[in-house]
Amino acid sequence: MPNKMKGRSGVLPLLPFLIFVTIFLLVPTITLFVRASRRIEGGTKPAMMEAMSNELRGSFVYSAKLSVVSALSGAAIGFLFAVAVTRIDRPRWLRTWVTGFSGVAANLGGIPLAFAFIATLGVQGLVTRILYHWGVDIYDSGFTIASFWGIVVVYLYFQIPLMVLVMLPAIDGLKPTWSEACANVGGSRSHYWRFIGLPILFPPILGGFLLLFANAFSAYATAFALSSGASKLVPVQIRFFLQGETITGRGNLGYALAGWMVIILIFVLGSYLALRRRTEKWKRG
C-alpha cells in the first residue's frame, strides 16, 4: 500500500512526543538525581545518604506509615462500599451515581478538599463543635486536622472513591454461578467469600492498595493546606528545603528527598503494573 501514514518512515512521527518528554520530564529527573548525589554545604556524604541518616529519615517513616494506614483503610472501606453498591439493585441509579461521583472525587484532592475539612473537623469546624456540644472533645486527645489521623481521614475522601473505581469492574467479574455452586455444596455466604470471592479478588485488592499507597505518598497540596506548610510529610518537607535553598545551603537535601520519593514510587507503581500484567495474562487463560 503506497501509504504515507503507514509507518515506513520509522520512528520519525514519534519524535515530537519523545522530545517533549525528554526535555520536560527526563532532563529534570536526571538533574534531580545529579543534585541529590552532591554533598550539602559542610557535609561529607552525598545528600541522598545524608537525608537517610539524619532527622529526615523520620519524615520518610512518617510519610510511609501515613500512606500505609491511609491505603489500608481506604482499600478496606472502598472494597466494602463497592461490594455494597453492587448488591443493591433497587434504585438502579444508585450505582451509576456512585460510579460517576467516584470519578470526580478520586481526582479531587488539592486545596478545596483541605478547606472543606478545615470547615468540618478544624478547631472551629462544625462537626468538631457539634461533638463538643455532645460532650466529645476530639481535640482533647491530641487530634488536629493536620495530625496523622487528621490527614488520614481527609485522604480517605479521594482514596475510597479510587478503590471503588478499581474494585467495581473486578466485582462484576465474579460470576453468579460461583456463589450458586458454593451454595449447592452447602457453603454459606462466609464460606463463599473466604474460599472463593476474596481469593479471586485478591490481585485487584492488592493492586488497589499499591495504587492508593502511591496516591497518598505523592499527595502534596491537601497536606500543605491542612498544616499550613508545617507537616512532617516528605512532600511538605521538600518545599521547606527548596525554598530555603539559598539561605541554608542545604537545598540539595530537597533534591535528595524528591529522589527517594521517585525511587519509592518506581518500586510501588512498578509492582502494581507487574501485578496487573500477570492478572491480565491469567484472565486471558
Added chain:
Amino acid sequence: MKKTRLPVWEWITVIVCISFFILPMLIMARFALQKVPVSLLGRDTLFSRWTLSGVTATLTDDEFRPALFLSLRIAFFTVAVVLVLMVPTVIWLHLGGKRWRSLVEVISTLPYVVPPIALVVGISGTFRDLFPWLITSNYGLVPFYGLLCLPFAFRTLDAGVASLDLRTLVDASRSLGASSSKTLVSVLIPNLRISIMTTAFLSIAVVLGEYAIAGLLLKPTLPTYMVEAQGQQPQGAMAVALLLLAGTSALFALIGLTTNNRGKKQNETGLVI
C-alpha cells in the same frame, strides 16, 4: 441463594460512605454562604444571615480575577499542547507504529512516578540557569501541566482511536484524494471528538486544581490565590474553593454525559492507571 433478604448492611455502608462524602461539602457551603460563626450556631440562628456577600466580595476582589483568568489561559494553552502532541501520536501508533504502542503507554504513565512535587524540584534545578523563561514566566507552567495530563490523555485518546475502524477511514479518505493532513482534520478529528473533549475537560480540571508546581514557583494561579486568601478572608477563600469544586464537578459531569451517550468506556479516565 436467598433472594428475599433485605440488603441491610449494604444500605448502612452506602449511607455512611455517602454522608462522609456529602457532609464536608455542605459544611463548606454553609461556611461560604452563612455569616454566623460556628460558636453561635444553634436552633435560632440556623436560618439567619445566609448571604452571597462572601462570594460576591471575592468575585470582585482585585486579585481574584487575574488569578482566575491566568488559570483559564494556562488551561487553554495546556489543552492545545496536549492535543497537538497526543492526537497525531496516538493515531500514528494505531496506523503504522503498533510496535511502539506499549513504549508510549509506559512513557505516558511516568508522570505518576515523578509526582508534581518532585518534578518541580527537578524543574527549578534544571531550567533556572538553562532556560529561565520557564521559571519566571507564568506561561512556563504550560509544558509541565501538559506533562501531568499525559497519563489520562494517552489512555482516553488510545481508547477512542481503538474504537474507530481507522484503516478503513484513512483508506476511504485517501481514495477520495485527501492528503494526510486533510484526512486528520476532516475525517479523524471529528470522529474522535468525544475522546478529544474528555481529554480537554480532564486537562482543564487538572490545571485549575494544580498547586504543587505553581506554589513552589510562586505563580499567581487560582489555587495559589486560595491559599493566600485563606489567611485574610477565609470565607472568600471557601467561596472560591466551592466554586472551583462546582466547576470541576460540572466538567466531570459533562465527561460522564458524553461518554455515557456512547455507552461503556467509563472509568477509563482519571487517576486509575
